[in-house]
Amino acid sequence: MTCKSGARAAFLAIGISMVGAVAAFSVSGQQAKTSENPHATVLSIGGSVTEIVAALGQEHRLKARDTTSTYPPSVESLPDVGYMRALSPEGILSVGPSLILSEEGAGPPEALDVIRAADVTFVEVPDALTTEGILRKISVVGDALDVPDRAGALAAKVKAEMQAAISDAARPEGDKKRVLFVLSTQGGKINASGTGTAADAIIRMAGGLNAISAFEGYKQITDEAVGQAAPDVIVMMNRTGDHAITDDALFDMPAIRLTPAARERAVVRMDGLLMLGFGPRTAEGIRHLNAALYEQGI
Template identity: 70%
Template sequence: MSGRKHSGFAAVSALCISMVGAFVAFTVSAQQAAQTRNPHADVLSLGGSVTEIVVALGQGHRLKARDATSTYPSEVTDLPDVGYVRALSPEGVLSVEPSLILSEEGAGPPEAIDVIRAADLDFVEIPDALTAQGILTKIRTVGDALGVSDRAATLSSEVEAALADAIADAERPEAEKKRVLFVLSTQGGKINASGTGTAADALIRMAGGVNAVTEYDGYKQITDEAVGLAAPDVILMMDRAGVDDTDHGGADDELFGIPAIRLTPAAQTRSVIRMDGLLMLGFGPRTAEAVRSLNAALYGQEG
């Protein structure tokens, strides 16, 4: 009788041990799977287009903080703001205790980035983009850093197709293309305008326009004579958040009253286009939308 009791007890013990082992194995497996799916739960995104990509990949829930240029989609503005992407402080960035920083190329200042890179966390720089392929590289780089390469591949395919269609639809004969001057600022009546090699230049060309200034690269303050020689048909500027039509009217009067612009073809027809800065210059997942929007504004077509 005692042998049967002992045998029964041993069987129960073995079953319990087996169940505990299975539970432990299941727990470890679940933890490993979670780590694989979510290697970084606390992500700091620096750069508006980088943040857009994170959200577009379905990883917005992993964002712990963002920079001041990250304003789309609107829900990201509820996150802590560590400052302007090109004027960061190491203290502000590290205070949010991210485990991963995704930073657009050109974040700064350089000495601040050096300090941040030296901290015990992962720092991934996302390359800048001025072409369709560049945008796809940005998406794949963010996807790889977040451990969601498959989702990035899907998003890349969608963005590539949408952008190719938008650019094809925007094509026009050279003789019909409008000359566009992108004005970054008009402080003190001085025109700071885009030359070549900028996001503004790339978008103007994608949208079927011609950049009116090609004599230099980047953004530069130009003379009144240079503005006159550029002879823009349209002035393109970043929109100011929160302004209404009345304010736009006043802003147009001020713009076209500047001596450098007053005699241009754009001033004669009061042709100015204002677009959201991040949509226009971010070169992220919404660039096809930006191309269609600018093309429609230039030529009165449906976007």
């Protein structure tokens, strides 16, 4: 057995023993299950999943949420079990959910092993970068919550909204703004989006052109690469704390200073969940970004 697999096995063994203790703590919640509604109490992990639960009219069943779940604002009053990629089995099981709905990519894997070993139904909701992917998310959540009719109605509404938003945002190839999505600027380095990301997908849906196409995913890029990308617009998430940067500081960065975006001071800041969540409000995000890129003269 390798050290890695041995450590994982030890983590699982400790976690399973911990499950018993947590189960005793939350026994009253488990007893609240009924044969008529075995999934009365739901923990939602992932902002878009939580949005779907609420859009299906099932917010009253939510018992807790993760840090990325911030919409609708009313869910912020729920217990927060932590960031979806750094989950603690003890924290999750202590809230006593009967159903966990988790966006794909939650972790770490060792924590999920412990959670799946508990007497809790765990449903993973697939990631999405397309309209069809969003509809699949809605279907999976609707089935897990046993509200397929509501899910069908929501999917039809979202499909129509997405088709209209993408159609309205379409522009001729020669008239598209070159957009650089900057994930972070920590340490004075640009971490940007290549292809195959939520940022790349929504930029294209909103009628823009991703200025970075040489790689997939989010990566730190050189000052020279930013210059060669020659973005017309910088797009960023609204950030606070250590991840925040002012417009003056952004456009004074050597990597950004000589780009067309810097000359026009063209930067768009958006709510990260609205822009990258790929949930029920994505059509709104497309329209918001399209308007920022074009209608407001950026």
